[in-house]
Amino acid sequence: MYKILIVDDSKLARMSIAKVLSTLQPEWSRIEASNADEALALFTREQPDIALLDFNMPGRDGLALAAELCALDPRMPLALISANTQDEIVARTHEIGAAFLAKPVTKRALADFLSGAQLRLAAET
Amino acid sequence: MLSSTVVLNELEIDALTEMANIGVSHAAGSLRNMVGEQVLLTVPSVAIVSRSEAARVVGERDADKLVAVHQAFVGDISGRALLIFPEANSLELVRAVTKGELPLEDIIELEQEAVAEIGNIVLNGCLASMANMLQRSLTISLPEILRGTGRDFFDASAAAGSEDAVLFLYINFIVKQRDISGYIAIIMDLPAMASLKTLIRELIERTNGEVKADVAH
Numbered sequence: 001m002y003k004i005l006i007v008d009d010s011k012l013a014r015m016s017i018a019k020v021l022s023t024l025q026p027e028w029s030r031i032e033a034s035n036a037d038e039a040l041a042l043f044t045r046e047q048p049d050i051a052l053l054d055f056n057m058p059g060r061d062g063l064a065l066a067a068e069l070c071a072l073d074p075r076m077p078l079a080l081i082s083a084n085t086q087d088e089i090v091a092r093t094h095e096i097g098a099a100f101l102a103k104p105v106t107k108r109a110l111a112d113f114l115s116g117a118q119l120r121l122a123a124e125t
Numbered sequence: 126m127l128s129s130t131v132v133l134n135e136l137e138i139d140a141l142t143e144m145a146n147i148g149v150s151h152a153a154g155s156l157r158n159m160v161g162e163q164v165l166l167t168v169p170s171v172a173i174v175s176r177s178e179a180a181r182v183v184g185e186r187d188a189d190k191l192v193a194v195h196q197a198f199v200g201d202i203s204g205r206a207l208l209i210f211p212e213a214n215s216l217e218l219v220r221a222v223t224k225g226e227l228p229l230e231d232i233i234e235l236e237q238e239a240v241a242e243i244g245n246i247v248l249n250g251c252l253a254s255m256a257n258m259l260q261r262s263l264t265i266s267l268p269e270i271l272r273g274t275g276r277d278f279f280d281a282s283a284a285a286g287s288e289d290a291v292l293f294l295y296i297n298f299i300v301k302q303r304d305i306s307g308y309i310a311i312i313m314d315l316p317a318m319a320s321l322k323t324l325i326r327e328l329i330e331r332t333n334g335e336v337k338a339d340v341a342h
Contacts, residue, residue, distance in 0.1 A: 009168070010143035011136055016332045056146060058168050083150035083254075088163040103147055104258070 002121065003046060006032045007039040007065065008054035008081070013103070017052055017081065020110050036060040036068070043069060048076070050117050052101075055082035055089060063089070066098050075124055077117035081105050131318040137325045138171060141294070144258050144328070145169045149296045149309050152251035159243060160221040160300055167297040173315075176279045179293040183209055183308055184275030193271045193278050194244020198252050200263040202313065202321045204292075206252055207271075207278060208244040210307030215240055221303050241268040251309060259324045260331075279312065290315055 004021065008014045014032050021030065031046050033039035036059055042048070051069055053062040060068075062080050069078060078098035082089065085102050093100040099116070101109045133141065146169050153164040174182075183191070190212040197205050210218065219232050219239040227235070245268040256263045271278055279291075295310040313321065 010139050010146070012140040012143045012329060012332055015329075019332060019334050056150065056166060056168055083147040084166065085150075085154050086157045086163055088157075103150075 001027050001029070002049040002118070003029045003031065005039065005042060005046070005048035005051040006030060007034070007036070007051065007057075007062070008032075009034050009057040010054070013054060013081075017105055017110075020105055020107050023107060024111050024114060036065040039065055040068065040072075043072065049121055050077045050079075050114070052079050052081055053098075054103075055080055055084055063092055063096065066093070066096050070096055070098075075120070077113075077120055079113050079117075131315065131322050133318075133322060133325070136329060137322060140325050140329050140332075141321075142169050142171045144255050144325075145171065145294050145296065145311070147258065148251040148255040149298075151254045152247045152309060153298060155246050155250045156243070156298070156300075159246065160218070160303065160305075161224065162221070162300055162302050165299045165301060169294060169296040171292070171294045173290050174293050175288045176291055177276070177288065179291060179310075179312060180275035180279040182275070182293070182295065183278070183310065189213060190272060191274060191278070192240060194241055194248065195269045195271050195278070196244070196248045196252070197266040198263045199266075200256070201259075201261045201324060202263070202317045204311060204313035204317055206248045207310045207312070208247050208307065209275075209278065209310060210305065212272065214305045214307065217303055218243065218305055221300065221305070237270060241270055244268045244270075247309065251311075259328060261324060292318055292321070 006014050006017050018030055031042050031048060033042050035057055053065055055062040066078050066080060079101050080093045080098050081101045081103050083103040090100045099113050101113060153166050157164045191209055192212045192215050193207045193209045195205060195207050215236055216232055219236050222243060249265055252263055252265055292313040295308050297308055299306040
């Protein structure tokens with residue numbers, strides 16, 4: 001059982017990710033934030049295990065947030081979720097050590113990321 | 126006029142904005158592949174405004190003449206999509222897409238055709254992904270090039286007055302290394318709004334599905 005942080009400025013997008021997630025891992029708990037500041041506050045308070053971040057958000061974008069989360073907890077599996085699949089963004093995501101998932105996110109893509117994330121988390125304990 | 130406006134609630138506006146964000150992000154991906162450099166996007170903005178306000182938003186940054194590639198879309202929802210940039214950027218855009226392989230006189234000769242094709246790819250990418258999300262097909266017209274100011278673009282096809290309210294959705298794009306910037310705008314007349322609202326409600330219901338009850342905050 002893991003706790004997963006979903007960050008997206010769009011409620012529809014959070015609903016969409018939550019729906020896919022609930023079919024894959026119905027037992028996991030979810031926490032949601034709509035921007036980078038909220039996400040950092042939630043991170044400190046709730047200590048999630050995995051984070052899924054939107055790229056294009058008002059204020060700091062998902063890549064900036066990913067870098068900050070990574071500095072706070074280098075071992076937390078992170079994925080950037082965006083319809084903006086330009087090479088530069090995918091490359092920068094991988095440089096940070098995060099996964100890139102195309103939006104709208106599919107069950108298959110999220111399942112693959114979560115399997116990898118679970119392996120990494122299990123290896124640490 | 127405004128009294129007959131179909132009101133979208135917060136979640137419906139959210140869904141519309143997210144749909145636009147996905148559509149424009151796909152379109153930016155096509156543009157990126159054409160120019161070979163990253164295309165930066167702003168967060169999309171959606172508002173119900175008068176035609177003249179929409180024209181002001183597009184015109185305010187660029188006092189100079191603008192070029193727009195324009196495509197109409199017809200289906201369960203109807204409206205127009207425009208790719209707009211300063212006329213001064215037009216040659217540079219064509220130069221970027223042709224990877225600097227052509228002499229200036231060829232670029233000038235090609236400009237009209239190339240700009241129409243760039244617009245066609247970008248706008249189709251945007252409209253097609255929005256149509257897919259709404260699960261409806263849209264008929265998209267051939268691209269047409271307009272030259273002038275924001276006012277010309279938005280008042281041009283207005284059957285009624287320029288104070289008519291429209292749904293106006295726009296996003297800014299920048300190709301930094303080329304100093305090219307512009308807008309992708311979608312404009313819909315209010316009669317199209319009632320059907321848009323229905324389609325957005327359906328989209329929300331499909332998305333929401335069975336997780337309604339168990340969201341933990």
